[in-house]
Amino acid sequence: MNLLEFLCSPEETCKRRGPNDRIVLSSRVRLARNLREFSFPGWVKKPERLKSYEIIREAVENMPQMAGGYLEAMDNLSLLDKQVLVERHLISREHAAKNAGSGMALSRDHQYCVMINEEDHLRMQALMPGLQIKEVWAAMDHLDTELEKKLEFAFSPTLGYLTACPTNVGTGIRVSAMLHLPGLVLADQVNQIIQAVNKLGFAVRGLYGEGTEALGNIFQVSNQMTLGESEQEIVERLCKVLAQLIEHEENARGTMLEKKPKVLFNHIGRGYGILANAHSISSKETMNLLSLMRLGLDMSLFPGMERSLLDELFLITQPAHLQMRFTEKLNADDRDIRRADMLRDRLRDIRRPNPYPPGETGGKLDKS
16 A cells, blocks of 8 residues: 555544643653574664564554555655654654665554664654543553564563663663644743753753754654653653643733733734745744644634644745655745745635734733
């Protein structure tokens, strides 16, 4: 089956809702595991990598969670396929560069995704919309337990699970959430918050993880330690940090609305104006301006507009998703023009933001 035919449409994907998804876009748990009888993928030659791939592939595709799912070797996927998977946060940028001896599996509901022979033999993740850290951990724990009945993992009674990178040794777990934090960015408080979160043992990264920008004011927050704490302790600590971040973001929005409403409405209005009228626009600028419109939506400045529309635009205006819509190969300039055409079309019925409805003197913060 063709990957692009298997994937849920962007519209369907973006209509999935979860708790606190105004700020917490998604929750993820990723586990790193390795086979006891094989060297780490980065250290082996092609024949051994192919052998480990076949062993893992057979075990993964027979998991109940993967019934009706999609499994393919990386060398059978096109560059466009791989980039689409990266843009949907289903595989890493590093895995997209893999070829023979590596692969990926995706469940029918897109909740589970397994990377085979990335940095480790297995990088498996569970993903849910909104703030569902405990629920996504329970799902991932169940998959891991069932898979361990089929595969013998490299494990030390002293150190725990053995991984290619020392930072993953122990539980091998990375628990993370994707957050939309435009209030803290506009209030110039985000760097202070990031420093405080780092001191608590958590990492704050950009949209696509380590070494990437926080495009669209979207940040990933995840644990840094995997050794010396249980999975449950890591999950509990991250939940507490996320609750604090949500509170800080709500407070930043409320403070700006109260003390600097004109500055706030100016940002949102300009964002809408450019997106709805531009004839050429880059992916980076699009995401940053859509972030401002999403903030305006949360403040009831765009009555009648669905949040899923903006979330869909976040996705379909990215380079690979944009290329999917056209048979001819688009260069960067072509993409900027087609992206602008799409935005004007999708936003043509959205009225400009009005912060002052009849009878009121200011906007209101929608916490629904």
